[in-house]
Amino acid sequence: MYESTLLDHYHHPRNTGKLEPADRQHREPNPLCGDVIEVFLKLDADGKVADVAWEGSGCAVSQASMSALSEKLVGKSKVELDAMGVQDIERSLETSINPARLKCATLGLVAVQKALRQEKP
Numbered sequence: 053m054y055e056s057t058l059l060d061h062y063h064h065p066r067n068t069g070k071l072e073p074a075d076r077q078h079r080e081p082n083p084l085c086g087d088v089i090e091v092f093l094k095l096d097a098d099g100k101v102a103d104v105a106w107e108g109s110g111c112a113v114s115q116a117s118m119s120a121l122s123e124k125l126v127g128k129s130k131v132e133l134d135a136m137g138v139q140d141i142e143r144s145l146e147t148s149i150n151p152a153r154l155k156c157a158t159l160g161l162v163a164v165q166k167a168l169r170q171e172k173p
Contacts, residue, residue, distance in 0.1 A: 055147035061116035066123055071105045078167035082159050087114040091163045093125075101125045101133075106160065113153045118160030120144035130168045136161055 074092035081088045087110025094103040104125045106118050124144060125133070141157050142149055149157040 055145065057120070057144075057146040058112065058116045061119035061145065062112040065115060065119040067105050067119070068107060069105045070107065071103055074105075076167040076170055078163050078170060080159055080163035080166060082110070082114065082155055084155065085111065087111055087156055087159055089114065089118050089160045089163045091118075091160065091167050093164070093167055098129070100127055100129050104164075106163075108160075110159075111153075111156055113149065113156040114159045116145060117141050117157045118163075121160050121164070125164065133161075133164055133168060 071092035071094055075095045076093040077091065079088065079090040087108070089106060089108040089110075092105045093101055096102040104122050106122055108115055108118055121141065121144060124140070138149060138154055138158055141161065
């Protein structure tokens with residue numbers, strides 16, 4: 053059903069926890085299924101992601117997607133992250149995402165993008 057990379061990220065999530073203090077933080081729920089991702093970002097002097105952590109609960113797709121995404125965030129600017137989409141998630145997980153699961157797969161990316169639009173908490 054799921055590819056090995058997705059299952060590996062789901063069973064062994066990367067970069068979980070909190071960053072305190074975080075420069076940016078956002079909690080994004082998916083009210084349709086109950087999945088939740090909360091991201092914590094530290095930014096460098098240029099506004100690029102210097103460190104990332106996250107916490108969440110939900111299905112294998114949402115949790116694995118955030119784990120895989122968290123490995124790609126450091127060094128990225130807001131512009132680069134705004135340009136990311138489901139294709140980037142699919143590449144990171146080495147699998148295609150069923151159209152019915154796109155909201156799950158992109159939940160973490162949406163949380164990161166919204167966090168970067170906010171002022172320091």
